[in-house]
Amino acid sequence: MSGDRLEQYGSSTAEVARRAGVHRDTLLRWLRHGLVLEPSRNRHGWRTFSEEEARAIISFAKSPSETSARIMTIREAEPPPYATTLNDIDWDFQGAKTNYLTHRIHPYPAKFIPQIPNALIQELSSVGDTVGDIFCGSGTTLVEALTLKRNAVGIDANPLACLISKSKTTMLEDADIEILQALTAKSRAFGDSILASEEEGDLFPPGRFVSSAWRPSYDKLTFWFDAHVIEELAEALQWCRALPSEAARDLALTSLSSIIVAVSRQDSDTRYVRREKNIPQGETMRRFSRTLEQATNAAVEFTDIAESRFQRHIIEANLLDAPQVPPLDLVVCSPPYPNAYSYHLYHQTRMIWMGMDQPKFKREEIGSHRKYSSPGKNGATAETFRGEFASIFQWLARHLKRNGHACFVVGNSTLKGKTYNNADILSEASRAAGFREAMRIARTIQSTKKAFNPVIGKIKQEQILVLQNADGAR
Numbered sequence: 001m002s003g004d005r006l007e008q009y010g011s012s013t014a015e016v017a018r019r020a021g022v023h024r025d026t027l028l029r030w031l032r033h034g035l036v037l038e039p040s041r042n043r044h045g046w047r048t049f050s051e052e053e054a055r056a057i058i059s060f061a062k063s064p065s066e067t068s069a070r071i072m073t074i075r076e077a078e079p080p081p082y083a084t085t086l087n088d089i090d091w092d093f094q095g096a097k098t099n100y101l102t103h104r105i106h107p108y109p110a111k112f113i114p115q116i117p118n119a120l121i122q123e124l125s126s127v128g129d130t131v132g133d134i135f136c137g138s139g140t141t142l143v144e145a146l147t148l149k150r151n152a153v154g155i156d157a158n159p160l161a162c163l164i165s166k167s168k169t170t171m172l173e174d175a176d177i178e179i180l181q182a183l184t185a186k187s188r189a190f191g192d193s194i195l196a197s198e199e200e201g202d203l204f205p206p207g208r209f210v211s212s213a214w215r216p217s218y219d220k221l222t223f224w225f226d227a228h229v230i231e232e233l234a235e236a237l238q239w240c241r242a243l244p245s246e247a248a249r250d251l252a253l254t255s256l257s258s259i260i261v262a263v264s265r266q267d268s269d270t271r272y273v274r275r276e277k278n279i280p281q282g283e284t285m286r287r288f289s290r291t292l293e294q295a296t297n298a299a300v301e302f303t304d305i306a307e308s309r310f311q312r313h314i315i316e317a318n319l320l321d322a323p324q325v326p327p328l329d330l331v332v333c334s335p336p337y338p339n340a341y342s343y344h345l346y347h348q349t350r351m352i353w354m355g356m357d358q359p360k361f362k363r364e365e366i367g368s369h370r371k372y373s374s375p376g377k378n379g380a381t382a383e384t385f386r387g388e389f390a391s392i393f394q395w396l397a398r399h400l401k402r403n404g405h406a407c408f409v410v411g412n413s414t415l416k417g418k419t420y421n422n423a424d425i426l427s428e429a430s431r432a433a434g435f436r437e438a439m440r441i442a443r444t445i446q447s448t449k450k451a452f453n454p455v456i457g458k459i460k461q462e463q464i465l466v467l468q469n470a471d472g473a474r
């Protein structure tokens, strides 16, 4: 078949195996073990490999020593006792409900679906254990760990991630609920009164806003926000900060942060371009009120299920600084990886309103598109990523119990036109720190998910890499 036809229609498994010089069963085994990428399927459900995918397999087949070493590892190692259970799970979780409990609080691009940490925690830890997510983001693993009666430890360099994670795992007291309900009512009444105001252009009569003295010091504030939106956000922020309990304050601030992109001129959470939205006066307050009410209800549901005897720690830290953390029995995370997402950029306006140190996080963020698209010798490469994880695994080996598991849910990266298998990179980097790869599972990301940079293309496949801390010190 000519290259053009391959490009148009894709190749079958048998064709690609023949071109790679291996038996079809060998290729199927490589796919099963996640050693090569799963292609998409045609309308009959058969695999169709693009020319790029076919070439990647042919080149994989051409590195015999590496290939056979990997296959040997997989063949020789005893399958772990949990392999059958984990292999029996349909990891695609198509159609599964993902916004239960506090999972529905605050958007967080590229968060994983709760079913993934849930299954891993149930299989690889016991009640009372401590489960860590070393890149906790919006706290998905932490919510699942706590509701499964485990202690939870979350680490993230993004202060916004830490705020969201805290809010999603807070148990509210009755007094907190009353405070939050009062703020919901106050902001709704305030928003309605602005909306009903007949005095067009007289939104800011003396005495209406208490917050007029405070604004974030950001020179592009009026570029990203309408004047009346700035007034309403500043007012709501002042109210949140003045709340008397930490739990209520965190949840109110998280609710306010969650509406900031929607009321700004930023197109969306994953598009950093300016777009007029014509937000009506009063709408920011009303939206805040609705979001706060929903968040409070979600936190009440979480409080009803969680038990206070299980602790949670949220640590704001750069993992490359080797932070101090409590001892961990299991780690479940979805790490940042090259080019997948730039949280410092897309969260910029939120972080500025919350008074967070955005430039510091920008310097620390692993995998950001900014670092990997930077030209010349300062640009990051796959080696940068490998080196960062080599040091993270050295640190993790000291904090995870001996023979404890660390699960990484990770997709591939495309850098300067070349595809990198990040699960391979992580697996290799972990070996020097005494980890061994226990198993690998390939899964398909739901096609509706728009979490990734559209320039890089939708990532359809990811792998769940299960590592074991074979030489752990603990």
Ligand SMILES: C[S@@+](CC[C@H](N)C(=O)[O-])C[C@H]1O[C@@H](n2cnc3c(N)ncnc32)[C@H](O)[C@@H]1O
Binding pocket: 108, 110, 111, 112, 134, 135, 136, 137, 138, 139, 140, 141, 155, 156, 157, 158, 161, 317, 318, 319, 320, 333, 334, 335, 336, 343, 364, 365, 366, 367
């Ligand atoms: C894919 S997200 C994790 C999402 C999470 N699983 C969830 O469900 O919300 C990766 C996280 O890594 C964090 N991160 C990036 N660089 C980091 C660093 N140097 N130290 C700690 N965390 C970092 C980012 O802030 C981001 O929250």
